[in-house]
Amino acid sequence: MARAIDPQSSMAALFGSRLRKLRVAAGLTQAEVGSLAHVVSSRIAQLERATGAKPTLELTRVLDRELVADELLIDLWPYVYREAFPDWSRAFIAYSARAAVIREYASHVVPGLLQTPEYARALLSVGHTLRDAEHLEERLAARLDRQVRLTGSDRPDLWIILDEAVLRRPIGGSAVMRAQLEKLLRMSEEPDITIQVLPFDQGAHGSLGGSLTVLVMPDGTEVAYTEGAHYGQLTEEPDEVERFVLTYDQLRAMALPPLMSLAMIRSVLEADHRAASVPSRSDRRRLAQQQLQQPGGRQLRAGGGRIPRRRPGP
Template sequence: MFAPLRHLRIGWRFFGSELKRYREAAGLTQQELGDVVFVSGSYVGQFEQAIRRPQLDIAQRMDTALDTGGLLARMCAELVNGSPYDAYFAPVAELEPQALTICEYAPTYVPGLLQTPEYTRATMAPRAALKTTPDVDVVLATRAERAKLLDTSEDPTLWVILHEVLLRIAVGGPAVMAAQLNHIVQRVSEHRLIVQVLPFSAGAAAAVGGMFQLMTFADAPPVVYCEAAHTGILVDEPSRVGRYQQTYDLLRAAALSPEASLDLIESAARTLTP
C-alpha cells in the first residue's frame, strides 16, 4: 500500500479516538455533540470510527464545544496537508475503498480509476509550465493505488457513464488514446465494472455538464463528489444527494446499453489505430 495513505488512515483513527475521549470527558453523547456542531450524531460516530473525516470548520466547532484548545483542528489540518492528494480530493480517496457502489459521470476525461499512466501524463502536459502543477510521479502513484480497487472481485461495484465527446478527443495523440480506450474495454471484459456511453444523439441529456461521482456505503449515508478545474466538493446533504441520484438515473436511461457502448468504444479505438 502507498505508505502515505497507510499513515493517514492510522492518523484518522487516532483523531477519532481523541475526539471520543474529549466528548466523553465533556459528558456529551454523539447526538448532543452533533447538535452543537450542526451535524448528526451518527456523523460524530463515523468521525470517531474513522469511517469519515470532518471538514476543518467542523473540527474547529468541535474544538470550541469540547474546549480542546484547538487540538482537533490542528490534527485535521496536519492530516489533510500530509495527504498525497489535493485537499479537496483527499476525503474522496479515503471513501472509495469503503464504498459499496461508485457511480461516476465523466463528460470530459476518463475517470482516474480507469486511466492509463500515459493518458494521465498527457492530461497533465498542458499545465507543465505552471509552478503549481503537481509532481507527475506522485499523481501516477496515487492513481495506481486507487486503481487497485479494480484488481479484486470485492466491493465497490463501479458504474461509469462516459460522454461520447470523451471518446473523440485524442488525448496524448492517437496511440495513447487508442491504448486508453482498449484499457477500458479490457477492464469491462474482466467483469469488474459497467460502462455506458452517453451519445451525442441523446440530445438535451447529452448536454449535462460537470463530472460527479456517487458513492454508497453499507453503514453510512451516500455522498456525491463534484469536480471542476482545480477544485472539488463533497456533498452529503440528503436532498442534494437525491437530486444527483435522479440526474444519474436519467443519464443512465439516455445512455447506450453496455453492449452498444462497448462496441462504440472499440470502434473509436480502431479509428485511432494506424
C-alpha cells in the same frame, strides 16, 4: 550530517520521521532497508527526508513488514497520499476508498480508476495545481495506487457512463488514446464493472457542467461529488444527494446499453476518431430488447430501477 526534518511540517515528513526511527531501532542502514524493499538506498533517504516522490502503497506495505511496524506506516500512508491532491478532492478520495458502489458520469476524460499510466500522465501534466516534475510523479503514483482496489477482495461495484467526448478527445496523442480505449474494453469484461456511453445526439442533460459521482458506502448511505476543471464539491445532505442520484439515473437511461456502448468504443478504436458512427435509435432499441432476454438483462433496461447498492455476498 543530514538536516533534521520537522515531522509536523507535513504528513510526508511525519512518515519519514517514523520510517527513520523504525530503521534505526532495527539497526539497519538505508542501503540494507533498500535491499529488503527492492529499491535503491537513495529512495529510502528521500522518504526519510520527505523529498522526492511519495511512497506507493506497495512500497509502504513492504517497509511496514520488514521493519515490523505493526501497520504504523500503512496507517499513515493514506494521509501522505492525499497530500498529492488539491484540498477539495481529498475528502472525496477518502470516501471513494471505502465505497461499496461507485457510479460515475465522466464528461471530459476517462475516470482515474480506469486510466492507463500514459493517459494519466498526459492529463496530470496540464493541471493548474501542478507545482513541478516531482509533484507530477507524486500525483501519478497516487492515482495509479487507487486502481489497486479494483483487484482486491473489497473491490467496489463500478458503473461508469462516458460522454462521447471522452472517446473522441485524443489525450496524449493517438497511441496513448488507442491504449486507453483498449483498456476500457478489457476492464468492461470484469464482472463488477459496467461501462456505458452517452452519445452526442442525446442533447442536453442535467450534468452538462461537469462530471458527477455517486458513492454508496458500506452502510448504505450515499454521497455525491461534482467536479469541473478547477473545482470539486462534495455533497452529504441526503435531500441534495437524492437529486444527484436522480440525475445519474436519468443519464444512465439516456446512455447506450452496455453492449452497444462497447461496440461504439470499438468503432472509435478501429476508425478515425471523427468518422466513428453512432448507432441509430432503432438499432439501440433492437439491441436493448436482445439484452433484456439475456440472463441479468433486466438490470439494463433504460427506464429500470437503480443499480443495486450492495454487491451480493459470496
